[in-house]
Amino acid sequence: MTREGPAWLAELQARFGAAIRTPLDRSSGTLAATEAAYDPRLVELLQGGRGVGAAGRLAVYNRQYWFRLFEALQDAFPLTMRLLGAWTFNGHAARFVLAHPPRGWDLDRVPHGFEAFLEAELERDAAPDRAALVESARLDAAWRAVFRAPGTRPFRPSAADASRLLEARLLPSPAVELVVEHWPLLELRRKVMAERAERRVPLPPPLPRARSWALVRTDEAIGQLPLEDREAELLALLRTAPVREALARLEQACAPGEREELPARARGWLARSVQLGFWIGTA
Amino acid sequence: MSSSALPRDALGVGLRLPHHPYLLEHWPEIGYLEIISENFLGDARPPRQKLARLAARYPIVLHGVGLNLLGHAPLDEAYLDSLCRLADDVDAPFVTDHLCWTGAHGVSHHDLLPTPYLPELVEWTAERAAHVQRRLGRPFGIENLSSYVAFRSSTFTEWEFYAEVLRRSGCWALLDVNNIYVSSQNHGFDPDAYLAAIDFSRVLQVHLAGHTIQPDGLRIDTHDHPVAAEVWALYARAWKLGGPFPTLLEWDAHIPPLPDVLAELEKAKQVRA
Numbered sequence: 001m002t003r004e005g006p007a008w009l010a011e012l013q014a015r016f017g018a019a020i021r022t023p024l025d026r027s028s029g030t031l032a033a034t035e036a037a038y039d040p041r042l043v044e045l046l047q048g049g050r051g052v053g054a055a056g057r058l059a060v061y062n063r064q065y066w067f068r069l070f071e072a073l074q075d076a077f078p079l080t081m082r083l084l085g086a087w088t089f090n091g092h093a094a095r096f097v098l099a100h101p102p103r104g105w106d107l108d109r110v111p112h113g114f115e116a117f118l119e120a121e122l123e124r125d126a127a128p129d130r131a132a133l134v135e136s137a138r139l140d141a142a143w144r145a146v147f148r149a150p151g152t153r154p155f156r157p158s159a160a161d162a163s164r165l166l167e168a169r170l171l172p173s174p175a176v177e178l179v180v181e182h183w184p185l186l187e188l189r190r191k192v193m194a195e196r197a198e199r200r201v202p203l204p205p206p207l208p209r210a211r212s213w214a215l216v217r218t219d220e221a222i223g224q225l226p227l228e229d230r231e232a233e234l235l236a237l238l239r240t241a242p243v244r245e246a247l248a249r250l251e252q253a254c255a256p257g258e259r260e261e262l263p264a265r266a267r268g269w270l271a272r273s274v275q276l277g278f279w280i281g282t283a
Numbered sequence: 284m285s286s287s288a289l290p291r292d293a294l295g296v297g298l299r300l301p302h303h304p305y306l307l308e309h310w311p312e313i314g315y316l317e318i319i320s321e322n323f324l325g326d327a328r329p330p331r332q333k334l335a336r337l338a339a340r341y342p343i344v345l346h347g348v349g350l351n352l353l354g355h356a357p358l359d360e361a362y363l364d365s366l367c368r369l370a371d372d373v374d375a376p377f378v379t380d381h382l383c384w385t386g387a388h389g390v391s392h393h394d395l396l397p398t399p400y401l402p403e404l405v406e407w408t409a410e411r412a413a414h415v416q417r418r419l420g421r422p423f424g425i426e427n428l429s430s431y432v433a434f435r436s437s438t439f440t441e442w443e444f445y446a447e448v449l450r451r452s453g454c455w456a457l458l459d460v461n462n463i464y465v466s467s468q469n470h471g472f473d474p475d476a477y478l479a480a481i482d483f484s485r486v487l488q489v490h491l492a493g494h495t496i497q498p499d500g501l502r503i504d505t506h507d508h509p510v511a512a513e514v515w516a517l518y519a520r521a522w523k524l525g526g527p528f529p530t531l532l533e534w535d536a537h538i539p540p541l542p543d544v545l546a547e548l549e550k551a552k553q554v555r556a
Contacts, residue, residue, distance in 0.1 A: 002411045005355035013387035047433040060431040102391045105349030150326035220329045
């Protein structure tokens, strides 16, 4: 263990930190540092000169703090940023950062929880297109979760496992996420990722019917696998319930005409999910 | 591996995401790669897999931005645990971070922030740096900052403070020539006085990068341009004073294709001649 620094250093760093976390002013239509808002006791401790005063110098760090965090959030939510446009997105991002300032060395953790925060803000503001924006934020978050997932070994059931599998609950791989889209958002995400621009893109018309996907990390990339509706339902049920119960609940949800073919189809879906590494073990 | 594993005149580049495809396809001749440690400390598997492939072909050195050496709180031992594991994984010849603080009172600012340069901070900083080097079990280099503010209370110059911390800690220098130049212009000191204070036998490597000049005249360490002519000139003087030393080019924004980055790095050979 290393020692604490002197008390005056802790106090100085508290004041300095507060200054550089001062929100940027949006009233002029650009993001500007508000030098007058800095603690004058801190500014007095700093050396100005060469045409730039102490507060003007502090403003460099103030801007850098915010722009770095905006960039981290934009990188994590690229589709949502483009659907909102950078200006509006950054407004949400600023409020999120004020509520949840960065807590550790990992800049990549800063966006954690932004999708839920945004959903609450959009709901509060009764924002137009909020259902699509919420779906977009969830999709960006799912993509990020799959990318960040640690390496795990896929579950390959042995003969002994097979006999007790029905009573077991499958443990989902962190490198697989199930998503549903009511707008063609995954396709739009690919497009905006290739552009690396900030301007707002229009929301495409809704799909005639919802589509389900599994986002699956392969060795060094993320693939998207289309799922049949019932397959998606089963995979979602398997994440929370033992296999026998999940199958029973799926059967209940099916129309009588579907039930006859369901056992064979469910076996196929289950086998495919095991083969593609959707599970890492049983509980 | 020890610091001697890198040839003293090695030329390297900072590994950045847009360059991965080119590197993994063409495997260009590069003396070594420097990674931002924090980009590889997390659990995410794809970056680690790519890094393993690159580490099999190139020496990899670690450059951190999250140590918080001058933060008031005790160093984060869990962070150091992860850093040690990463250094072991890539068999890093050395590990570096900055003479700065990044976070305080539980909030991280993800920036490299200065402190006053006072005698009473020297021993404390040196103790912490020595602790890091012991934990790593390999050379630990400390980089000088680009800064935009200075404190009235400082009684040391930055280079006096830096040299003293290095001397007392037994750690090494990562001398960033662009940072010396940027800070010299922002604060009005002689960059050659800075160089004169450096014990070049303790320099692990030298960094080069581009910077930007704001409308108000402040120079910002943006790493988004080619190296400025004045910085190349300062690098030439550093080489004359203390070369050879491994030299690395950083490019972090508006990143050009890797061949262009390598062409910029190649200029170092002409400058040294």
